[in-house]
Amino acid sequence: MIPLRVAIDPFPISVPLVIRLQNDGPSEEGTAGVIHRGQGFVEYDVCGLSLTVRTPDPDALDGDVVLILPGQRSLHRLIRNGSPHNTFLVTEQCDQKCVMCSQPPKAHHVDLFDPFYEAALLGPYGTTIGISGGEPMLHKERLFDFLLRVQERRPDIEFHILTNGQHFDKNDEPILQRLDRARILWGIPCYSASPETHDDIVVKAGAFETLERNLALLGKNGHRIELRTVILNANVNGLADLSLYVTTHHPHISFWAIMQLEPIGYGRQNWGREFFDSSQNFDPIAAGVDIANIRGLETVLYNFPLCTVPEPYRRFCANSISDWKQKYLPTCSDCSAINRCTGFFEWYPEERGFSSVGAL
Ligand code: SF4
Incomplete structure (x- = not known):
């Protein structure tokens, strides 16, 4: 089964955030680029903030448009x-x-x-x-x-x-x-x-x-x-x-x-x-x-x-x-x-x- 929600570390937002995740290239408006990959996680740059996504397969998220809601520990x-x-x-x-x-x-x-x-x-x-x-x-x-x-x-x-x-x-x-x-x-x-x-x-x-x-x-x-x-x-x-x-x-x-x-x-x-x-x-x-x-x-x-x-x-x-x-x-x-x-x-x-x- 393909997961539609993926775990993230706490992320400091007060309103819903929508971004496109991308493996390559610098982050620009509306996108978040990868800045670091580790064992079972990947970090993205979101307007200067680090977003940590817990996934064994970061490539599966490349190009996805995701929603993060305030206080939630997963992205949609x-x-x-x-x-x-x-x-x-x-x-x-x-x-x-x-x-x-x-x-x-x-x-x-x-x-x-x-x-x-x-x-x-x-x-x-x-x-x-x-x-x-x-x-x-x-x-x-x-x-x-x-x-x-x-x-x-x-x-x-x-x-x-x-x-x-x-x-x-x-x-x-x-x-x-x-x-x-x-x-x-x-x-x-x-x-x-x-x-x-x-x-x-x-x-x-x-x-x-x-x-x-x-x-x-x-x-x-x-x-x-x-x-x-x-x-x-x-x-x-x-x-x-x-x-x-x-x-x-x-x-x-x-x-x-x-x-x-x-x-x-x-x-x-x-x-x-x-x-x-x-x-x-x-x-x-x-x-x-x-x-x-x-x-x-x-x-x-x-x-x-x-x-x-x-x-x-x-x-x-x-x-x-x-x-x-x-x-x-x-x-x-x-x-x-x-x-x-x-x-x-x-x-x-x-x-x-x-x-x-x-x-x-
Ligand atoms: S793939 Fe489809 S047609 Fe073939 S056995 Fe499975 S259910 Fe039946």
Whole structure:
């Protein structure tokens, strides 16, 4: 597992600090250059102050944009150099309680939009930044302001924003028109064509109705949407109906991500009840994919190990598990498909997972 936090020695700051770490060259504004390497640590020059980072592998941090919060004994790797999986967690608050949530909501909120803005400006050219929560749109004024400010200074940066789609309204249209629609992809979940089933899964009455309205609002304003559906025992048999519904009522959806369950957070708590072993029965997923395919909706399967998917459907699989939480099993070392396969979540419970996994 790739660490997203790395230990540091106490560092005297009173406000959040964002810097890019670099091995070579003198420190300049926004960067910290290496001044000394020792056994298990490296020292950087931060505006004349020494920052000691405890790591056996300093080279792994070269080019990373990191955040240090006052009083904390670790740094946060906000943008890892060369990684396509960088996400800013903008809040842990949420108004839903989805049964598969990997990041269960918390009541407390810390506003870090300003450090995130500084980090985005220091990111590599053309980087994609994920925006996640909790529910980022609970703080939509701050989020919209952040996006507009970044797009003004760094029009090369792309955003993939995960939202439950509950908090748009007609008053947002002027801002939606100002945002760079070519560089923003909204990732929005819809779990069923049945309002009751969707509302049960997200544990919010009326959520489906609001979602429908806001999918239409985003479409009307020309925004790109990735529809996201985690398969569960609660919804898998309705996947064909959902496919029909989406392609009929929301033809502006850019593509559909059908996802296997992540065994963490509420997903771990509810694993026994909700994990659907698609290595044993792929038929309901195939039915959904087939309908979407015939009707021209591009479909991608996230978090499905290749050997758990029938051969004709492997072409829909993406290598989707973020690098920092991805693992492979011992059997994978003999597999010819390992470079194309998404593998497993670090916290995947093998003894309660797919019943059929094996090298291709
Ligand atoms: S054996 Fe491992 S690497 Fe090969 S397809 Fe299955 S999960 Fe992927």
